């Protein structure tokens with residue numbers, strides 16, 4: 689018998705995780721675009737609610753650090769007509785916002801999409817810092833990008849966290865007795881109001897920045913509408 693030369697079994701190279709998948713799958717696109725009118729109505733109706741008592745802290749013990757005590761937000765930012773109308777809108781749309789968010793998160797987790805979207809400090813922190821210095825024109829070339837750069841991941845992950853916190857603090861001020869433990873997590877009812885409002889400010893800053901950056905990179909907008917090429 690002739691000895692057969694031992695055949696070396698080379699493992700096949702691993703198939704890229706997102707091969708054949710669009711950059712922006714349908715569920716992500718749908719939940720992103722549906723989110724925008726929902727969040728605009730929530731912000732407008734929230735500001736109308738705020739106008740009924742445009743102060744933070746209890747009557748007679750207002751928080752000193754808040755510079756706009758007693759100043760109602762401008763009427764063009766408000767939605768819902770009056771306090772009761774705005775509360776109806778706020779509490780009705782809140783459930784759709786939560787549902788949309790749950791679908792987005794469940795999809796991202798179930799398909800592993802989160803891996804290329806979520807900011808993971810070990811992977812993304814240096815890249816985010818380099819991208820930031822590139823935008824400040826302190827670096828000439830942008831750092832390498834895989835799907836998103838570190839700064840994009842940081843921005844998107846923060847926006848999702850702000851959204852989760854705005855929902856939790858909203859639930860705390862919606863049912864402060866039944867959900868007393870949730871309110872306690874935010875330092876009580878007044879604390880939860882402050883956190884709820886602070887998240888609105890942070891989400892607004894994110895959205896303004898986000899829209900400018902999208903306008904500077906219009907190809908990302910095409911992908912967020914059409915889905916983009918398959919990987």
Ligand code: HEM
Pocket residue numbers: 727730731733734735737738739741775778782783785786854855856857858859861862863881884885888891
């Ligand atoms: C599940 C989601 C949410 C729930 C359950 C919720 C609930 C509430 C509740 C209970 C109030 C106080 C209403 C009152 O005392 O009459 C409130 C106020 C407010 N909400 Fe929300 N909210 C949610 C999401 C949002 C979002 C997404 C935004 C903005 C983008 C927002 C912005 C505001 C603002 C600005 C106020 C007025 C602050 C105040 O006067 O306390 N809320 N929300």
Ligand code: HEM
Pocket residue numbers: 716720723724727805836840844845847848891895898899902908909910911912
């Ligand atoms: C007119 C308004 C908006 C436009 C034109 C827009 C456009 C886009 C585009 C083109 C992308 C893909 C970006 C990329 O490839 O880097 C994106 C992603 C994203 N946008 Fe917006 N956006 C808008 C408003 C908002 C708002 C209001 C929020 C949240 C408050 C938001 C949250 C996000 C998040 C979290 C992502 C990342 C999604 C993921 O990778 O799973 N956007 N947006």
